Amino acid sequence: MRLVVARCTVDYRGRLEAHLPEAVRLIMVKADGCVAIHADGGAYKPLNWMNAPNTLVDRGDSWIVSNPKGEEITIHLLDVLSDSSHALGDDPGLQKDGVEAHLQELLAASVHAIEIGLTLIRREYPTAIGPIDIVCRDPDGHFVAIEVKRRGDIDGVEQLARYIERLRLDSSLGNVRGVFVAQVVKPQARVLAEARGFRVVEVNYDELRGMRPDDLTLF
Amino acid sequence: MRLVVARCTVDYRGRLEAHLPEAVRLIMVKADGCVAIHADGGAYKPLNWMNAPNTLVDRGDSWIVSNPKGEEITIHLLDVLSDSSHALGDDPGLQKDGVEAHLQELLAASVHAIEIGLTLIRREYPTAIGPIDIVCRDPDGHFVAIEVKRRGDIDGVEQLARYIERLRLDSSLGNVRGVFVAQVVKPQARVLAEARGFRVVEVNYDELRGMRPDDLTLF
DNA sequence: GACTCTATCTCGGTA
DNA sequence: TACCGAGGTAGAGTC
Numbered sequence: 001m002r003l004v005v006a007r008c009t010v011d012y013r014g015r016l017e018a019h020l021p022e023a024v025r026l027i028m029v030k031a032d033g034c035v036a037i038h039a040d041g042g043a044y045k046p047l048n049w050m051n052a053p054n055t056l057v058d059r060g061d062s063w064i065v066s067n068p069k070g071e072e073i074t075i076h077l078l079d080v081l082s083d084s085s086h087a088l089g090d091d092p093g094l095q096k097d098g099v100e101a102h103l104q105e106l107l108a109a110s111v112h113a114i115e116i117g118l119t120l121i122r123r124e125y126p127t128a129i130g131p132i133d134i135v136c137r138d139p140d141g142h143f144v145a146i147e148v149k150r151r152g153d154i155d156g157v158e159q160l161a162r163y164i165e166r167l168r169l170d171s172s173l174g175n176v177r178g179v180f181v182a183q184v185v186k187p188q189a190r191v192l193a194e195a196r197g198f199r200v201v202e203v204n205y206d207e208l209r210g211m212r213p214d215d216l217t218l219f
Numbered sequence: 220m221r222l223v224v225a226r227c228t229v230d231y232r233g234r235l236e237a238h239l240p241e242a243v244r245l246i247m248v249k250a251d252g253c254v255a256i257h258a259d260g261g262a263y264k265p266l267n268w269m270n271a272p273n274t275l276v277d278r279g280d281s282w283i284v285s286n287p288k289g290e291e292i293t294i295h296l297l298d299v300l301s302d303s304s305h306a307l308g309d310d311p312g313l314q315k316d317g318v319e320a321h322l323q324e325l326l327a328a329s330v331h332a333i334e335i336g337l338t339l340i341r342r343e344y345p346t347a348i349g350p351i352d353i354v355c356r357d358p359d360g361h362f363v364a365i366e367v368k369r370r371g372d373i374d375g376v377e378q379l380a381r382y383i384e385r386l387r388l389d390s391s392l393g394n395v396r397g398v399f400v401a402q403v404v405k406p407q408a409r410v411l412a413e414a415r416g417f418r419v420v421e422v423n424y425d426e427l428r429g430m431r432p433d434d435l436t437l438f
Numbered sequence: 439g440a441c442t443c444t445a446t447c448t449c450g451g452t453a
Numbered sequence: 454t455a456c457c458g459a460g461g462t463a464g465a466g467t468c
Contacts, residue, residue, distance in 0.1 A: 001245060001259045003222060005305045015461035016317035026247075032260040039310035040220045045448055047313050051262045051463085052262045071461075082305060086224045090257035098235030100444065117402040130442055131467090133387050152447085154348070154457085158377050159443085163409040173297045186456070188348050193382065204280060234446040264463065268446080290446075319459065320451095343452095349457065350452095369459090378458095 001086050002029040007079040010037055020047055035065050048073060088176050104133050104148045106208045111136055113208060114146060114181055114201055121170025132163045142175040152182030157193045220305050221248040226298040229256055229267050233290025239266055254284050267292060317424060323367045325354055325427045330355055332427060333365060333400055333420055351382045363392040371401030376412045
């Protein structure tokens with residue numbers, strides 16, 4: 001990894017056009033060739049960047065980084081304050097817990113947390129337009145399509161609507177209804193979900209993790 | 220900005236839980252206090268981070284960074300290979316051109332580029348499920364809801380469909396129709412838009428920029 | 439390769 | 454502040 005601190009200007013031309021006026025910034029070049037230009041604030045996102053694969057032409061006072069898609073960044077170096085390189089080696093990578101997949105697993109194991117009386121048919125139920133998170137049957141024998149989100153946004157409701165529309169094309173399934181499950185459901189998403197006739201359920205991840213799976217509960 | 224290259228392990232607990240095994244990484248601390256841990260690859264996204272505002276407790280061989288929301292990162296430093304600080308100063312910020320907002324402004328100023336005879340009612344027309352990009356009236360007095368996208372995807376068509384559905388609930392508006400405008404419209408989006416009864420218009424950003432606003436045109 | 443969906447999304451705007 | 458939508462979204466997984 002090469003770290004250059006320099007007074008510079010930057011021009012990007014590609015999916016849009018962007019320009020950075022003269023200032024002191026950090027230019028980070030990683031081993032895979034990607035380049036990122038950071039200011040001294042503004043969270044982790046760089047001001048400008050170019051992902052690998054790309055080619056870097058170093059003309060001394062300016063760098064031109066371009067990729068096969070025709071995007072290009074030009075960095076004019078006006079004053080280099082520091083320039084260092086470090087061998088970091090491969091990274092073993094990040095281990096995560098608590099993402100949507102886990103929420104989905106927990107819910108599939110405890111579908112009664114969504115609605116009493118549900119029976120799991122399957123998780124990741126396949127359709128032509130993508131898998132439905134969870135599909136159940138209710139005590140009346142009706143299909144219940146369940147969309148699980150960490151944050152219940154309007155996009156998720158649309159997603160559920162597409163799946164329901166799809167399932168209803170298959171008349172052999174009979175009645176199909178939708179349930180939208182999330183840790184937090186945004187107001188607009190709730191309005192839309194209810195307008196679409198979907199039930200909306202908020203669940204607590206930590207409580208869910210503490211619950212016994214359905215096959216151990218006695219109702 | 221402080222740049223530390225060190226062999227380290229990292230643990231994050233907050234919106235989810237994450238752990239980084241021992242490896243050599245770059246730890247970047249910006250002037251606003253935010254911390255990012257980078258590997259030597261994987262584009263611009265850090266492996267772990269903590270946004271400002273937060274507090275950093277430096278215990279020498281370990282750092283504990285926590286924020287008011289209850290998120291926390293613990294960095295164990297096993298071997299510091301480099302530690303440097305640089306004064307970067309404020310950044311004048313990024314100047315962008317060609318984003319959706321510009322396209323929308325240009326179109327609002329030249330609605331005849333969408334369709335001859337339209338009169339602008341307002342931009343960002345408010346509804347319970349979000350603002351409509353542009354709303355016009357046509358020569359017959361009908362409402363026209365216009366969704367503007369840089370890239371015309373299926374999501375944008377769905378968005379327009381939601382707005383139209385919403386407007387039609389208000390019978391006082393009379394007839395309402397939709398127009399989907401983008402620089403490029405994906406085939407699937409076009410099919411869906413036309414199935415929904417929306418007109419589809421492709422516009423050229425550069426041509427649009429060269430046009431005079433409506434109040435200067437003489438039709 | 440194209441498509442789909444998640445994200446500690448980030449970031450900006452606005453009510 | 455919370456909420457909403459755009460993003461050069463990026464990145465992962467699947468078909």
